[in-house]
Amino acid sequence: MKLPTHDGLSAILCDPAGAVIGLDFDGTLSPIVADPAAAVVHPDAPAVLADLAALVNAIVIVTGRPPGTALALGATPAGPSLADVPGLVILGHYGMERWEAGQITAPPPPPGLDLVRAVLPTVIAGMDGVLIEDKDRAVAVHTRGCPDPAAALAVLSRPIERLAEQAGLVVEPGRFVLELRSAGMDKGRALSAFLAERAARSVMFAGDDLGDLAAFKAVEQAAVPGVRVCSGSAEVAELAAHTDIVVDGPAGVVTFLRAVVDALHRGDFAG
Numbered sequence: 001m002k003l004p005t006h007d008g009l010s011a012i013l014c015d016p017a018g019a020v021i022g023l024d025f026d027g028t029l030s031p032i033v034a035d036p037a038a039a040v041v042h043p044d045a046p047a048v049l050a051d052l053a054a055l056v057n058a059i060v061i062v063t064g065r066p067p068g069t070a071l072a073l074g075a076t077p078a079g080p081s082l083a084d085v086p087g088l089v090i091l092g093h094y095g096m097e098r099w100e101a102g103q104i105t106a107p108p109p110p111p112g113l114d115l116v117r118a119v120l121p122t123v124i125a126g127m128d129g130v131l132i133e134d135k136d137r138a139v140a141v142h143t144r145g146c147p148d149p150a151a152a153l154a155v156l157s158r159p160i161e162r163l164a165e166q167a168g169l170v171v172e173p174g175r176f177v178l179e180l181r182s183a184g185m186d187k188g189r190a191l192s193a194f195l196a197e198r199a200a201r202s203v204m205f206a207g208d209d210l211g212d213l214a215a216f217k218a219v220e221q222a223a224v225p226g227v228r229v230c231s232g233s234a235e236v237a238e239l240a241a242h243t244d245i246v247v248d249g250p251a252g253v254v255t256f257l258r259a260v261v262d263a264l265h266r267g268d269f270a271g
């Protein structure tokens with residue numbers, strides 16, 4: 001793949017040691033599938049991330065998943081797993097939970113989740129194919145398995161908003177999913193704080209969904225050069241307009257990252 005011309009990308013290629021590479025998980029590193037529990041990482045993703053990690057300041061996965069789930073889904077039968085990527089940091093639950101060097105740090109889960117767990121079965125009663133994913137500090141309601149996923153999402157939207165209000169939570173919309181989670185953190189805040197922590201001199205963020213918009217905004221507003229990469233899909237076609245480079249889903253992300261690694265090894269942009 002020939003790398004596109006972009007100032008933010010050039011900054012990363014010229015000075016990789018200063019670059020923070022941020023990535024979403026579902027739809028970016030792992031192809032979208034019907035069952036959230038089966039959304040394993042693209043088989044070539046951990047290897048390319050491991051190669052890239054040796055060249056850049058840091059690789060950080062910023063995801064709505066709990067870090068433990070991203071790690072479990074990041075295991076590959078042959079070759080390295082996500083857990084093998086040197087220095088990898090995972091900011092899970094939209095930045096609420098952090099995994100680094102085998103350690104997780106997180107505040108206690110929001111108390112409103114008990115109400116959500118008690119009431120949700122009534123809210124979805126009679127709706128064929130709705131799936132509840134309990135993530136300990138958040139609960140996601142999926143409609144991908146419904147006969148008409150978009151219609152089911154529309155039906156659930158208002159009742160879930162009301163439930164979130166009652167429980168002191170917020171609703172995070174995604175790809176045929178409505179997630180009830182605590183307020184006060186998003187991928188943008190998480191990424192900005194990480195850039196400051198690492199004294200980043202450039203940044204890339206790759207994502208596929210509405211929850212990634214905050215991170216794209218953080219790249220835009222960062223005091224350092226940056227590039228926003230869209231893991232493109234027909235499902236979230238509108239996301240491309242908020243990004244600089246569009247690739248074709250997780251396979252496209254892996255090909256793009258491999259081209260970055262190859263360019264760095266060749267020293268195309270070195271001093």
Ligand SMILES: O=P(O)(O)OC[C@H]1O[C@H](O[C@H]2O[C@H](CO)[C@@H](O)[C@H](O)[C@H]2O)[C@H](O)[C@@H](O)[C@@H]1O
Nearest residue numbers: 025026032033034036039063064140144175177
């Ligand atoms: O921030 P992300 O890493 O993108 O996580 C966002 C949500 O992704 C997951 O749901 C999505 O992927 C599933 C598996 O491919 C798919 O079945 C579902 O339709 C998508 O919405 C995950 O299950 C959620 O918990 C995440 O919050």
